């Protein structure tokens with residue numbers, strides 16, 4: 001990824017970075033069960049995250065694949081090429097982590113970024129037109145580490161300026177924000193292609209046994225299979241229930257949805273059509289990305305109108321929370337992006353990164369705490385609270401760097417802060433993977449007062465790089481931050497509660513021994529994908545067995 005934004009410094013200057021983002025490494029897998037209904041483990045440990053490098057899928061893995069499952073992982077973003085947020089990171093690292101145990105391939109639309117990349121796209125298949133969905137070809141990109149991407153070639157749908165979801169950059173373009181007008185067609189096309197591939201109807205020389213679908217954009221895939229009476233098993237993972245893919249009921253025919261399916265038991269959502277609901281209803285099993293969020297979405301407060309259905313799934317044992325992880329590229333000892341590599345207890349090395357961040361973002365040099373915000377700038381992330389807290393942080397001697405893009409009014413409010421507090425607040429509108437890593441490494445604290453957070457990756461990256469998160473006790477934040485040990489949690493989404501947590505952070509910063517102990521504890525947390533592989537594998541197995549049983553009964 002190259003330049004995607006501008007840094008606004010206290011001098012009002014723009015700065016640009018052209019560094020490439022880091023390659024993703026993978027590491028060994030161990031079996032640790034980690035599912036919803038089981039106690040949420042604490043991540044503080046004396047062990048470091050190390051492991052065998054999986055950046056090249058080696059012979060041993062290939063041999064094991066003979067007895068493994070063939071999984072098609074369907075997604076709309078992947079950090080290798082295009083990323084709007086956390087789903088891009090997960091889609092890049094989870095299939096690679098799973099590849100040690102399974103034959104995992106990825107299906108994704110062929111966006112402009114792929115077409116224009118140096119990667120060769122080899123034509124390997126074709127899917128026919130269906131209802132109002134155009135026919136299209138399937139190309140194959142083989143990544144340097146061996147991961148195979150099937151890319152859906154349809155220039156009129158996918159080769160556009162903008163994000164995978166729309167011309168704006170705030171969210172996941174599900175029809176409730178600035179999404180492309182034809183997002184229903186675009187992502188129904190993706191879903192139908194996944195179903196065709198699963199049925200061996202795409203002329204590929206490979207056929208998956210199971211679909212692993214991610215978020216609303218893939219929601220129609222299990223529905224298409226169901227309506228054709230084909231029991232191909234599928235896992236549907238909710239990364240964010242707030243983006244649902246809601247469209248007008250008049251679109252049923254163009255999307256090839258049978259009218260009988262438009263009811264409360266099917267795809268109907270309060271008079272509209274919901275792709276997210278389709279995924280939940282028709283997939284063999286639903287997962288989300290943390291244990292706490294899996295419970296939260298069964299409640300009215302977090303369920304976005306789908307809590308009843310989700311409660312039902314939970315009662316049937318068909319809803320699990322499996323936490324996200326981070327890959328081995330997030331290692332401050334080896335990350336070549338950093339101004340200086342460092343390890344736990346090498347606080348001078350970490351300090352070199354803080355100096356770099358202050359210089360790069362145009363902050364005054366100083367000894368006070370350095371806070372970072374690295375986030376999509378959307379309502380979910382609670383930026384309003386941080387904007388309110390900014391003045392108090394600066395007056396107490398802190399500095400803040402904001403990096404992100406999203407809702408226009410939030411971007412404008414941040415620009416105003418940078419102008420109001422020169423030398424103390426810097427704002428980078430956009431996202432730059434390289435500078436983000438430096439910021440995680442250079443900051444003392446990460447501000448993340450999310451209203452809800454299905455899992456959250458930034459707080460894991462921050463802890464790994466010795467930056468203590470200050471976060472709302474919700475979803476994955478509650479599961480991955482140990483209050484007073486690896487970060488600070490606050491209970492009420494209120495300014496006073498947030499400020500109290502920030503004050504605790506200031507107090508800890510003053511006490512060198514305590515601060516260092518907390519940073520050390522945060523850096524040794526275990527958030528690797530290896531913890532998630534066993535639960536996913538178990539679900540795959542279970543879904544395949546169930547599908548096999550059904551097929552036997554049907555005979």
Ligand SMILES: Nc1ncnc2c1ncn2[C@@H]1O[C@H](COP(=O)(O)OP(=O)(O)O[C@H]2O[C@H](CO)[C@@H](O)[C@H](O)[C@H]2O)[C@@H](O)[C@H]1O
Pocket residue numbers: 083084085086087089090239240289324374375376377403404405406430431436453454455456457458459476
């Ligand atoms: N403007 C921007 N443009 C591009 N990248 C940016 C960006 N701002 C931040 N990022 C990067 O995107 C990632 C953010 O991931 P998160 O998981 O924290 O949140 P997100 O809400 O996007 O993901 C959703 O999906 C993930 C994956 O399951 C869940 O962890 C999470 O809770 C859920 O909200 C980080 O790598 C961050 O550096």
